[in-house]
Amino acid sequence: xxxxxxxxxxxxxxxxxxxxxxxxxxxxxxxxxxxxxxxxxxxxxxxxxxxxxxxxxxxxxxxxxxxxxxxxxxxxxxxxxxxxxxxxxxxxxxxxxxxxxxxxxxxxxxxxxxxxxxxxxxxxxxxxxxxxxxxxxxxxxxxxxxxxxxxxxxxxxxxxxxxxxxxxxxxxxxxxxxxxxxxxxxxxxxxxxxxx
Numbered sequence: 001x002x003x004x005x006x007x008x009x010x011x012x013x014x015x016x017x018x019x020x021x022x023x024x025x026x027x028x029x030x031x032x033x034x035x036x037x038x039x040x041x042x043x044x045x046x047x048x049x050x051x052x053x054x055x056x057x058x059x060x061x062x063x064x065x066x067x068x069x070x071x072x073x074x075x076x077x078x079x080x081x082x083x084x085x086x087x088x089x090x091x092x093x094x095x096x097x098x099x100x101x102x103x104x105x106x107x108x109x110x111x112x113x114x115x116x117x118x119x120x121x122x123x124x125x126x127x128x129x130x131x132x133x134x135x136x137x138x139x140x141x142x143x144x145x146x147x148x149x150x151x152x153x154x155x156x157x158x159x160x161x162x163x164x165x166x167x168x169x170x171x172x173x174x175x176x177x178x179x180x181x182x183x184x185x186x187x188x189x190x191x192x193x194x195x196x
Contacts (some may be wrong), residue, residue: 021046021089023118027097027105034105036100038087039068049086050098058083075100082171092116118164118182120191127171129193133164141184145170148177158182170195 025035040046042061048069050059058078063069067156075083079102087094093115097108119135131143141158153173158164168179175196182189 021087021094023087023094024084025107025109027107030104032078032100032104034073034075034107035070036073036085037068037070038063038065040089044090047086047088048086051081051084052078075105090117091119114188118189120180120193122193122195124165124196126167127169127195129168129170131158131164131166133158133166134162139184139186141182141187144181144184145173146179146181147173148179150179153178 004012008163010176022039022041024035026035028034036048037050038046040092044064046063046067048061048063049057050057050073059073061069069166081101083098083100085098085170087121093112095115096109097111116134118131119173122128122134123130129145139160143156143158144152145154146152153174154168154170156166156168157177158166173178173195176194
């Protein structure tokens with residue numbers, strides 16, 4: 001059974017202020033070590049995690065506001081097996097599989113995966129919600145807007161495509177809190193919005 005990945009979109013809704021990361025991973029030959037360099041550009045939070053096959057967090061740290069993170073991971077104490085390095089910023093989650101074997105750390109950049117997150121922005125002047133998302137053809141998703149009583153006020157089907165750019169008119173919605181859910185087969189994204 002596939003695992004359900006739940007991601008909460010609680011960050012900034014301004015693209016210019018959103019934290020974006022770049023990373024460099026260098027294995028140390030014939031050692032159970034690697035060097036990681038992560039640079040966060042922009043405002044917002046970036047999370048760095050190293051997890052085992054059961055998704056148990058072995059290391060975690062948060063970077064904030066244009067911070068640079070350089071770390072040498074010594075994995076001598078870990079058994080041989082498969083692990084994952086996860087870099088989560090406000091626009092995407094980057095997952096790099098890392099193997100530990102008899103020859104040391106095995107890192108293949110071609111196995112790196114990127115999960116792009118939907119970017120929702122409330123345009124108060126036009127009373128609309130803008131959705132921009134580099135889906136990379138990850139499958140179909142269902143988009144819903146609910147009120148505080150969990151009534152579905154609007155729903156839309158997002159079909160698998162490279163990118164989605166949509167505007168949803170919310171001018172008829174009364175003032176209040178709303179909850180946007182974007183749900184796919186293995187992922188759920190949430191965003192709380194306040195209309196005034």
